[in-house]
Amino acid sequence: MTQTSGSTAPSPGIARFLGLPAGARLGIVPVLAAILLAVIVLATIFASLLAPHDPLALSPLNRLKPPSAAFPLGTDAFGRDLLSRVLYGGQISLMIGLGAAAISVSIGLAIGLVAGFFRFADMVIMRVMDAFMAIPAVLLAVALVAIHGASVFSVIVAITFSEIPRVVRLVRSIVLSAREEPYVEAAIALGTRMPVILWRHLMPNTLAPLIVQATYICASAILIEAILSFLGLGIGTETPSWGNIMAEGRTYFLLKPSLIFWPGLLLSLCVLSINILGDTARDLLDPRMRKREV
Amino acid sequence: MPGYIIKRILAVIPVMVIVALIVFLILRLTPGDPAAIIAGDTATPDQIAQLRRAMGLDEPIYIQFVQWVGQLLRGDLGTSLLSGTSVNALIADRIWPTLNIALLTIVMSVLIAVPLGTLAAWRHGRLSDHIVMAISVAGFSVPAFVVGYVLIKIFAADLRWLPVQGYKAPTQDFLGFLRHAILPALTLTAAYVALTARMTRASLLNVLGEDYIRTAHAKGVGETKVLLRHGLRNAAVPILTVVGTGFAMLLSGVVVVESVFNIPGIGRLTIDAVMARDYPVIQGMILLTSGIYVFVNLIIDLSYSLFDPRIRY
Numbered sequence: 327m328t329q330t331s332g333s334t335a336p337s338p339g340i341a342r343f344l345g346l347p348a349g350a351r352l353g354i355v356p357v358l359a360a361i362l363l364a365v366i367v368l369a370t371i372f373a374s375l376l377a378p379h380d381p382l383a384l385s386p387l388n389r390l391k392p393p394s395a396a397f398p399l400g401t402d403a404f405g406r407d408l409l410s411r412v413l414y415g416g417q418i419s420l421m422i423g424l425g426a427a428a429i430s431v432s433i434g435l436a437i438g439l440v441a442g443f444f445r446f447a448d449m450v451i452m453r454v455m456d457a458f459m460a461i462p463a464v465l466l467a468v469a470l471v472a473i474h475g476a477s478v479f480s481v482i483v484a485i486t487f488s489e490i491p492r493v494v495r496l497v498r499s500i501v502l503s504a505r506e507e508p509y510v511e512a513a514i515a516l517g518t519r520m521p522v523i524l525w526r527h528l529m530p531n532t533l534a535p536l537i538v539q540a541t542y543i544c545a546s547a548i549l550i551e552a553i554l555s556f557l558g559l560g561i562g563t564e565t566p567s568w569g570n571i572m573a574e575g576r577t578y579f580l581l582k583p584s585l586i587f588w589p590g591l592l593l594s595l596c597v598l599s600i601n602i603l604g605d606t607a608r609d610l611l612d613p614r615m616r617k618r619e620v
Numbered sequence: 621m622p623g624y625i626i627k628r629i630l631a632v633i634p635v636m637v638i639v640a641l642i643v644f645l646i647l648r649l650t651p652g653d654p655a656a657i658i659a660g661d662t663a664t665p666d667q668i669a670q671l672r673r674a675m676g677l678d679e680p681i682y683i684q685f686v687q688w689v690g691q692l693l694r695g696d697l698g699t700s701l702l703s704g705t706s707v708n709a710l711i712a713d714r715i716w717p718t719l720n721i722a723l724l725t726i727v728m729s730v731l732i733a734v735p736l737g738t739l740a741a742w743r744h745g746r747l748s749d750h751i752v753m754a755i756s757v758a759g760f761s762v763p764a765f766v767v768g769y770v771l772i773k774i775f776a777a778d779l780r781w782l783p784v785q786g787y788k789a790p791t792q793d794f795l796g797f798l799r800h801a802i803l804p805a806l807t808l809t810a811a812y813v814a815l816t817a818r819m820t821r822a823s824l825l826n827v828l829g830e831d832y833i834r835t836a837h838a839k840g841v842g843e844t845k846v847l848l849r850h851g852l853r854n855a856a857v858p859i860l861t862v863v864g865t866g867f868a869m870l871l872s873g874v875v876v877v878e879s880v881f882n883i884p885g886i887g888r889l890t891i892d893a894v895m896a897r898d899y900p901v902i903q904g905m906i907l908l909t910s911g912i913y914v915f916v917n918l919i920i921d922l923s924y925s926l927f928d929p930r931i932r933y
Contacts, residue, residue, distance in 0.1 A: 457638035460910040464872035465890065469646055469902050472894040545761065552763050553876055557891055572765070580784075583773050590766035598761035605757065 356606035359599035366596045370416030377410035381566050399588055402571070403578055411566040412589050418478065418567035419548045419593065423600075425482040426489060426547035427540040433486070434493025435532060439524045441494060442501025452498070455491035463488035467550055471559050478561060481554060485547045496539055497532050504531045534611040541604030545597045552593055568593040628921055632914055639910045640692065644685050647899050697907065698900035702893070707904040711886060717787050718874055718885035720797070724805040725870060729812035730863065734852070736813070737820025737859075742847055744825060752817060759814025764873045768807040768880040775803060785882040804881045808873045812866055819862040823855035830854075856927040864920040871909045 369376055379397070384404050391401040399408040441451040458466075467484035474480045504510060505528065513523050554560040555569025556576075563570050568589040575585025655672040656663070663671075672678055679687070691698070697707035740752035776784040782803055788796035827833065828851055836846045878887035886905060893901035 453634045454638055456635045457642060457910075460635060460639055460868070460913045461642070461906055462868045462872040462875075462909050462913070464875055465906055465909055468875070468890065468894055469906060472897065472902070473646065549761075549763050553765070553872075556763070556765050557876065557879060559894065579769055579772070580777050583769070586766065586769050590763065590769075594758075594762040594766065598758060601757050601761055 353606075356602055359602035359606075362595060363599040363603065366416065366592065366599070367420060369413055370420055373410070373413040373417065377407070377413045379407035379410045381406060381410040381414040382564070383407075393584075400582070400584060402574060402585055408571075408585065408588060411571050412568070412592055415566045415568045415571050415589055416592065416596070418561055418565060419551055419569075419596070421478060422482055422485070422551045423544040423548040425478070426485040427544040429482060430486045430489035430493055430543050431536050431540050434490045435497050435529070435536065437490070438494040438497025438532070439501055439528060442498040443505060443520075443524060443528065448498070451494065455494050458487060458491045461488070463546075463550060464553055467554060468557065468559055471554060476554070476559060476561055481551055481560060482547075484554075485550050489543045489546070493536070493539055493543075496535055500532050500535060501528050504528055535608075538604055538608040538611065541600050541607065545600040545604070548593065548597050548600075625922060628918065632918055635914055636911065637689075639914075640689055640907065641685070643903050643906050644688060647903055648681060648684070692907070697904035700893075700898055700901050702896045702898045702901070707900050710889060710901060711904060711908060714884060714886045714889045716789065716885075717883050718878065718887060720790055721801050721804050721808070721877070721883065721885070722870055722874060724801055725808040725812060726863065728805055729809045729816055732809065733813040733816035734820050734859065737817040738824060738847060738852060740817065740821040741824035741828060741851075744828075749821075752821065756814040756817045759810045762810065764807055764811065764876045765880050767810045768804070768877060771803045771806055772880075787881075787883045787885075800881075800883075804877045804883060807877050807880070808870060811869060811873065815862055815866045815869070816859065820852075820855065820859050823858040824851055827851050827855045854928065857924050860920055860924070860927060864917045867916050868909075868913050871913065 373381075383406060385401065385406065386404075388397065388401045389403055391397055393400045397407050397409070399412065402408055402411065437451060437455075441448045441455075463485070466488050467481070470484035470487065471480055474483075510523065510527050513527050518527075551560060551567065552569035552572070555567050556573045558573060560569050560573075561567055563574065571589045572586045575582070575589075579586055655668050655677055677684065695708070697711070699706055700710055703710070736752050736755070740749040743749050772784055775782045782799055787800050790797035790801075824847075833846060833850055836850045841850070874885065875887035875890055877883070878885045879891060882888075886908070889901065890905045892898075893905065
């Protein structure tokens with residue numbers, strides 16, 4: 327997303343942390359995306375205060391009711407309040423998004439540093455990464471979850487497997503160019519220990535691009551979790567998640583499309599605002615990209 | 621030239637061997653005994669032990685891997701635990717709907733995305749550019765099945781122009797195929813268009829900054845010709861690359877879309893296999909889709925010189 331009228335400068339502290347050039351400005355779209363994301367995240371976190379009903383409370387007399395004062399978005403096939411379920415449903419999605427991003431980035435960073443610095447390891451590591459990239463993400467996740475059973479953790483691990491190669495490639499490419507820098511040569515000449523060179527001299531170069539990558543992983547993890555749940559392979563249906571709610575809504579879709587529409591809308595808006603923020607961060611952090619506006 | 625081609629083709633081997641190893645390990649490191657699963661609940665321990673010997677499961681794990689790869693090299697993906705038929709036959713039976721829809725998706729995506737991306741690059745920074753970029757970010761953000769259900773709601777349930785679900789083979793009834801395949805293909809198109817339009821725009825923006833574009837303008841070549849002949853042709857390689865890497869995303873999407881539209885393809889086959897824990901079918905499917913991905917990207921790599929004569933191997 328690119329700048330339109332009405333720009334806001336990020337606060338000096340944040341700008342300095344991210345290494346932004348002075349006077350970098352944000353368009354209105356990223357600001358709106360940040361607000362939207364904040365609203366969704368807060369509504370999800372405080373679901374227990376905001377939700378009008380227990381998301382699991384069955385009410386057989388109120389099956390598939392249209393929206394009313396008591397049930398603002400109507401009810402599902404078991405008479406459960408859709409609004410409450412959608413609010414609670416975000417918790418799983420956000421947890422998996424954040425978890426997958428954190429784990430993929432940490433493991434990918436470690437492998438990428440090694441691959442970029444040690445030539446003998448590079449060959450092997452990159453072939454393994456190529457192989458993981460060749461396996462379609464959803465299929466790999468489906469297979470792993472099917473075998474090891476679905477839990478928040480196993481879903482995160484399954485998603486992590488297909489995200490790590492992208493992080494490794496990114497970190498490796500940065501390390502490959504950074505290791506030729508004079509300060510790295512100087513550190514090697516001074517006899518600095520290898521872990522210190524990797525962590526103190528090379529790792530900081532990767533931070534900004536990794537922040538961007540983490541947002542994309544978070545967005546893609548939320549989508550994959552929804553797909554797994556939708557296919558009936560995700561977290562058990564006793565915990566509402568956006569994917570679960572939509573999966574249960576499939577049967578009644580033509581009768582009551584809102585069972586898929588509302589969770590789908592919220593999930594899409596959430597992923598959309600994360601993607602917009604990621605694009606914005608990338609444009610701000612990478613002058614080359616800013617010029618080309620990929 | 622032959623040197624590069626041979627090297628590129630040989631590079632496929634280690635990747636596929638590692639894919640095979642990953643697939644093998646995913647399923648071998650599972651809790652539970654494959655022999656017990658195949659034999660069923662009523663089997664005696666003796667029968668299970670006998671089956672385990674027959675399947676070679678009592679051998680060391682590396683020998684099992686070598687035997688399995690040997691079997692794969694003979695083109696045998698194994699036997700389904702559920703139906704007892706060969707995985708090859710199951711896949712051969714189900715692959716055409718998937719391939720036909722994937723092909724339709726790629727054709728539609730390229731036809732939509734390349735003009736959109738070109739428009740965005742041409743009108744860089746203007747309203748049409750912002751709109752195209754907004755569409756492409758949105759395309760990444762909506763799950764395929766939600767797109768699918770919205771399309772079903774509009775075009776099948778409300779307008780009644782198209783059937784809600786199902787599939788017809790194009791060889792039997794081409795019009796019927798199109799009527800059934802257009803919504804699934806459109807669904808898959810959303811993310812693919814987003815990816816391809818973005819890359820078209822980025823790649824073309826890069827090229828449009830080159831000196832020879834200015835030269836072309838200066839010597840009075842028309843705008844359209846500059847964009848298409850001088851611009852797009854030189855921007856083709858990255859676009860082509862992203863169409864190839866996007867293929868993995870497409871194969872993932874197929875699993876979901878076949879489930880939404882009730883299409884009897886290999887995506888549905890996979891989900892059914894997963895539900896039944898039919899390991900050989902799952903293994904076969906992951907190997908097949910990875911193999912297709914690697915093969916498509918090999919072909920694309922080798923075809924670069926067709927699109928960009930400066931690339932000579």
